[in-house]
Amino acid sequence: MTYTLSPITKAIIITGLIASSVTSVSAENADNEVEVIEIQGDYRSQNIHTAPVSVSVLGADTIDFRAANHLDEILNVAPNVNFNGGSNRARFIQIRGLGASSEYDAPTSFPVGLYLDDVDYSPMGGAATLFDTKQVEIYRGPQGTRFGANALAGLIYVKSNEPTSYQSGQLKLGLANYNSQDIGIAYSNGLTDNWSYRVSAYQHFSDGFMENIYLDKTDTNGRDELSLRGKLRYDNQNDIVWDFTLSHIDIDNGYDAFSLNNDRTTLSDQPGFDKQESSSFSSNLAYQLTAGIKLHAIANLVDTDTAYGFDEDWSYVGIAPDSEYSSTDYYFHDKSNHSIEIRLNSTDQGRIFNQSTEWVVGVYAQNAADDLVRQYTWFANDFTSEFNNDKRAIFTQLDSQLSASWKLTLGARFEAHDFSYANNQGVSSSKTYDMFGGKAVIGYRPNSSGYYYASINRGYMAGGGNIDGDFPEEQRLFKPEYLTNYELGYKYQNNGLSYAVTAFYMDRQDVQLTRYVVADRNDAGDGFSPLISNADTGYSQGLEFEIDYLLTAETSVYGSFGWLKAMFDHQQKVPTEIEGEYKLVTSSRELSQAPSYTYLVGAVHTISSDLWVSAEVEGKDDHYFSDDYETRSYKTNIVNATVNYQAGDWVFKLWARNLFDKTYPIQGFYFGNDPRDGYADKHWYQYAEPRRVGLTAELEF
Numbered sequence: 268m269t270y271t272l273s274p275i276t277k278a279i280i281i282t283g284l285i286a287s288s289v290t291s292v293s294a295e296n297a298d299n300e301v302e303v304i305e306i307q308g309d310y311r312s313q314n315i316h317t318a319p320v321s322v323s324v325l326g327a328d329t330i331d332f333r334a335a336n337h338l339d340e341i342l343n344v345a346p347n348v349n350f351n352g353g354s355n356r357a358r359f360i361q362i363r364g365l366g367a368s369s370e371y372d373a374p375t376s377f378p379v380g381l382y383l384d385d386v387d388y389s390p391m392g393g394a395a396t397l398f399d400t401k402q403v404e405i406y407r408g409p410q411g412t413r414f415g416a417n418a419l420a421g422l423i424y425v426k427s428n429e430p431t432s433y434q435s436g437q438l439k440l441g442l443a444n445y446n447s448q449d450i451g452i453a454y455s456n457g458l459t460d461n462w463s464y465r466v467s468a469y470q471h472f473s474d475g476f477m478e479n480i481y482l483d484k485t486d487t488n489g490r491d492e493l494s495l496r497g498k499l500r501y502d503n504q505n506d507i508v509w510d511f512t513l514s515h516i517d518i519d520n521g522y523d524a525f526s527l528n529n530d531r532t533t534l535s536d537q538p539g540f541d542k543q544e545s546s547s548f549s550s551n552l553a554y555q556l557t558a559g560i561k562l563h564a565i566a567n568l569v570d571t572d573t574a575y576g577f578d579e580d581w582s583y584v585g586i587a588p589d590s591e592y593s594s595t596d597y598y599f600h601d602k603s604n605h606s607i608e609i610r611l612n613s614t615d616q617g618r619i620f621n622q623s624t625e626w627v628v629g630v631y632a633q634n635a636a637d638d639l640v641r642q643y644t645w646f647a648n649d650f651t652s653e654f655n656n657d658k659r660a661i662f663t664q665l666d667s668q669l670s671a672s673w674k675l676t677l678g679a680r681f682e683a684h685d686f687s688y689a690n691n692q693g694v695s696s697s698k699t700y701d702m703f704g705g706k707a708v709i710g711y712r713p714n715s716s717g718y719y720y721a722s723i724n725r726g727y728m729a730g731g732g733n734i735d736g737d738f739p740e741e742q743r744l745f746k747p748e749y750l751t752n753y754e755l756g757y758k759y760q761n762n763g764l765s766y767a768v769t770a771f772y773m774d775r776q777d778v779q780l781t782r783y784v785v786a787d788r789n790d791a792g793d794g795f796s797p798l799i800s801n802a803d804t805g806y807s808q809g810l811e812f813e814i815d816y817l818l819t820a821e822t823s824v825y826g827s828f829g830w831l832k833a834m835f836d837h838q839q840k841v842p843t844e845i846e847g848e849y850k851l852v853t854s855s856r857e858l859s860q861a862p863s864y865t866y867l868v869g870a871v872h873t874i875s876s877d878l879w880v881s882a883e884v885e886g887k888d889d890h891y892f893s894d895d896y897e898t899r900s901y902k903t904n905i906v907n908a909t910v911n912y913q914a915g916d917w918v919f920k921l922w923a924r925n926l927f928d929k930t931y932p933i934q935g936f937y938f939g940n941d942p943r944d945g946y947a948d949k950h951w952y953q954y955a956e957p958r959r960v961g962l963t964a965e966l967e968f
Contacts, residue, residue, distance in 0.1 A: 282300050300926075306322055319722055321407040321756060321767070324405075325345070325403040329341055331659075334922045334959075335397050336471045337396055337492070341482070343865070343867065345827065346812065346865050351934060352932070355541035357933065361956045364858040365421075366420055368659065370600075373797045375635060376728050378418075380416075380418040380422040385549060387727075390637070393541070393573070394514065394543060396469065397425075399733055401427060401429070403423065403426075404424050404426070405421065409704070411705070419748065433629075436453045436967075437451075437452070437966060439963065444958075444961065446485075448473075449470070452467065454467075462499070465496075466934075467497075468494070469493070471492040472490065472492075475521060475523075476533050478955055479535060481534045483677065486521065488520075488521045489520065489521045495514065496514040506555035510550070511539050514547050518541070520540070522577055523539060524953045525577075526581070530953065534586065537578045543573045545569060546570055547569040549566070551564075558619025561611070562610075563611075567603040567605070569602075573598075573602065573828075576598060580938070583877070590942040592942075596641075599642070600637055600786055601635050602636065603636045606634075607632055610662075611628055623668050627664045632658065633658040635655070636656075652691070653688070656684055658683070660946075661681050662679065672712050676710070684729040685734075692736055693736055696743055699921070702749075708924065709721050717758070721750065724752040725751050727748065730779075735796040738796075741758075745779060746777045748775065748801070753769045753774075754769060770819075773806060775803060780799070780800055780802050785798065807833040809830045821873045824869065825867075830864065833861035835858055860892070863883075863886040865886070865888075883906070896937040903929075905925050905926075905929055907922075917964055918964070920963040930954060931954065934953035935953070
């Protein structure tokens with residue numbers, strides 16, 4: 268008899284084999300001292316090597332190596348993480364095949380959450396600039412117990428540097444090709460014995476990587492990004508730590524990225540824009556109520572104005588007088604997000620069940636609003652809409668030390684969403700959704716080097732309504748989506764070697780899919796209306812592996828690998844040969860933005876005490892860009908390199924991203940848009956950045 272193992276079964280077996288082989292070789296070195304990396308995104312800080320979750324921590328070294336100014340320039344480091352173009356900066360992120368891919372005139376759910384210093388920026392991803400950042404944590408798999416509906420697929424948690432009680436700071440100056448310039452400064456110091464502060468400012472300019480040959484300009488897809496942040500901390504060295512954070516982010520980028528020539532040249536006579544202005548205030552109080560209970564109270568206010576628009580015809584008036592059209596499409600969002608979380612955490616003295624169990628209990632409330640004005644050539648009047656969502660949640664978690672080696676975690680979260688939507692075309696809808704998520708995790712630590720865990724996590728994403736009044740009544744609302752994630756993992760750290768391997772299977776119910784329905788635009792050809800519906804089922808399964816190894820005293824190597832299979836099933840009514848009768852047909856397809864593999868291999872070599880070099884290769888498989896089109900990306904393999912030289916307190920970096928200048932797309936569509944060939948259907952692409960070369964000088968004090 269022949270047995271065939273499923274891919275997820277193979278992944279689970281591989282997890283165990285890798286763990287067993289390395290443990291047997293290196294167990295004798297278990298008592299060696301190792302670096303401790305703490306993750307900050309959960310209820311309590313945790314050692315990454317004993318945290319029962321698939322998470323990547325990208326520190327300041329990773330950011331500096333890539334000369335990264337924005338989150339989209341480091342995402343490829345983590346396995347099974349992808350991002351979508353369609354804007355100047357990649358604001359739409361996918362983890363394990365799940366994530367939003369665009370935002371136009373319909374309220375958008377974001378399966379991948381984004382938090383900047385505990386502030387929820389999930390629908391405002393353009394704000395993720397990286398200067399003065401301590402680390403970026405990328406959580407894969409649902410984080411519903413901690414973050415609720417914003418983290419169905421995972422979460423990205425960005426932590427900036429904290430104030431210091433002594434004088435410290437950094438200065439960064441940078442120049443690169445495409446007329447790119449950077450300047451950043453951060454300064455921290457103590458005010459009194461109890462008060463300290465940190466301020467930072469950062470400005471980035473670039474012409475961008477497109478040339479508008481009609482207007483004879485090279486900056487129509489340029490970047491102009493300003494980030495300001497101030498932090499104030501009160502610490503009485505006893506029972507109170509109170510942090511205040513004020514930030515302002517001003518993104519004034521162009522958007523002129525699609526080419527009728529399908530290259531890096533455009534013909535637009537009305538280039539678009541991709542702007543965001545965000546201001547936020549955060550208060551984070553940690554107060555020791557009693558010897559056994561600590562109070563955490565986090566309040567956030569975020570207000571954001573975004574402006575996004577493009578030249579819809581990608582051309583100029585006169586390119587084909589007998590058949591051309593000319594139009595622009597602009598979206599102006601006024602978003603706000605106000606929230607408060609109050610929770611009680613046990614301390615060592617407050618553990619329950621014979622001092623074996625830590626606990627957390629809390630409540631959360633959020634009001635999110637999005638007012639939209641859409642200015643479109645083919646509308647007689649501007650389209651306007653108002654969307655509001657009130658979220659309320661209660662949550663709890665127990666972490667029980669069953670024995671010296673075994674630990675059990677149980678968590679639960681109940682969340683109610685009350686949304687309302689109305690537009691000036693007479694469409695309105697409202698609904699309340701009650702959702703429940705949770706997790707059960709068992710962890711086993713046989714020694715100080717290795718850690719096994721198995722977990723079941725249930726996440727969810729809220730339902731909502733479609734905005735087109737022409738849709739039938741049964742399509743006006745769509746239901747919440749639920750996801751159950753089954754995960755096995757092993758982590759190891761000892762003797763200069765650390766690695767983590769995870770196998771997962773994510774079972775999705777009522778999968779939310781966005782399709783664009785063709786709508787007649789009279790003499791302007793076809794337009795597209797978004798229709799969000801619930802597919803029947805879907806799943807993602809795969810494997811994630813990360814490693815960091817000190818090969819010699821002078822050389823370290825690192826890498827990551829992700830394997831992914833993400834599918835969905837959808838039932839459609841198909842006409843039969845008998846008029847008026849239909850049959851249900853189930854179709855299955857690979858999810859968009861879900862490459863079957865991602866990888867990274869890199870090395871750092873020290874030549875002398877003041878000179879070191881690093882290089883890495885990253886890549887991913889081809890994949891669909893959209894659940895609507897058959898347009899696919901290319902397989903990519905990209906080389907990055909850096910030469911570092913230290914002179915006194917200064918570090919100079921000569922860096923290159925995409926060293927061999929590979930051309931590959933990050934967004935694609937399939938339709939007709941070129942009047943020169945009669946609007947014949949074809950594949951269209953937006954391309955990633957070409958070879959980037961620059962010099963950065965950094966001073967830390």
